[in-house]
Amino acid sequence: MTRRHWLDWILQGVTGLYALVLAFPLLKFLQSGEGEAEEKVTQIKIEKNVIPDPGTSKIFKFGSKPGIIIRRPDGSVHALSATCMHLGCTVDYDKSEDKITCACHGGRYDASTGANISGPPPAPLPLLKLEEKDDGFYISKA
């Protein structure tokens, strides 16, 4: 290798390093978000009259994400995460089918267990822990 070649290599190396030194702070800057960690909610309470009859449901805010509470036709009450496991849409309870459905790509889940039944969702909806007391439903992370 000639001397000239070596010099070229060194020059290119230095230029490359310089570019990296410029790029690093830039990428870190762009990556910085507001940094508010997910609100740490441990338990919320939902009044009983929110789902008075069999076949009713309600979406509620659990931390920064939606949850869903359902009173099925047989009277049993369940609480689940309402974020679809496919691409993050918010699911809904379909009374006529007695299933949890997602409007985005037609995913369907079991209304009690959250098991994914059909459509693209790859995993079941996580259950939330539900305690029924005299003054309401107490919901917390399972």
Next chain:
Amino acid sequence: MSVKEKFQKFLEERLPVQAFKDLSSHKMVPEHKQAFWYYFGGITLFFFIILVFTGMVLLFQYQPGLESSHASVLRIVTKVDFGWLIRSIHSWGANLMLAAAFIHMFSVYFMKAYQKPRELTWLTGLGLLGLGMGLGFTGYSLVWDDMAFFATKIGIDMMEGIPGGEYIADIIRGGPEMGGLTIQRMFALHVVILPWIFIGLLGAHLFFLQIHGNKIPEGIEKSGEYRKVPFFPNFIFSDLYVWLICLNLLAVLAAMYPWHIGAEADPLAPSPKGIKPEWYFMAMFQLLKLMPAHVAGMSGELFGNMLFGAAAMFWAAVPVWNPAGTVGRRAKLATYVGLLGLMFIIGFTIWGYTAHPV
């Protein structure tokens, strides 16, 4: 065929590559003992590029608004990774760009590069300086700290001193008082409107330059003590070398002297002590401070503005009152006017600072 050769062939089959090559190999730049001053236009351009770049980056974090402007700049300098550095580079870059633009203007003035056929280059250049100062003014206000608030208020109120200026002031402020709309409009001006006008004018400025080439000062031209070097690669490389020096200077200044941020603006608090504009408005600020309440039957402010406006117009019109071919006393006069202008700006700026200790 290597990838590079293939790519070249691809381009050659589609674009007049050879014509571009001929054009750039024929472009010559004069080299002589005053050629150093030719760098300042390029330096101004370099800082502008840095500003556009860092400005776009800041847009990913800055949030304009009465509630959010100051808070977001505060977040940028305290929480965002390297936020203080990017902001500091943008602010220092703005100041260095304007300093380079002033030096550039005075150097072309003394080289008499405004004379025929370069009048349009001169005028577009003045427009660029004006826009650059406008960008500085609007950008400064975006921080919405106490200093920025009152500096912006003063600047806008000053427009009201000019006949018809109340309308413009009202438009910029978004009503009779400074508020959220003022920030929104300053923001629109700063990041979209002024930069686009700036880029358009810059294109014209560079196009004219490309047509005429660099002016060789008369004395040097007559004496023949100059030679021409190819723009590419000779001049481009020394230009890039100077740019690299500027980048390093900027990095050192920005890192060692991070840009300041004051307390959030409070319209009900008294104006901060020692309030002063950015240095590039200082001479004008000091001149206006000297004006008595009334001069010649009009408000001192109006008089001061008129004085300044007349001087600026006279300055812009130098190709008219000192055309090419002027010799003797008249030609000297232009140089004296230039020195006077330079001394006025430097003198009044220093005066402004000493009369207003920080």
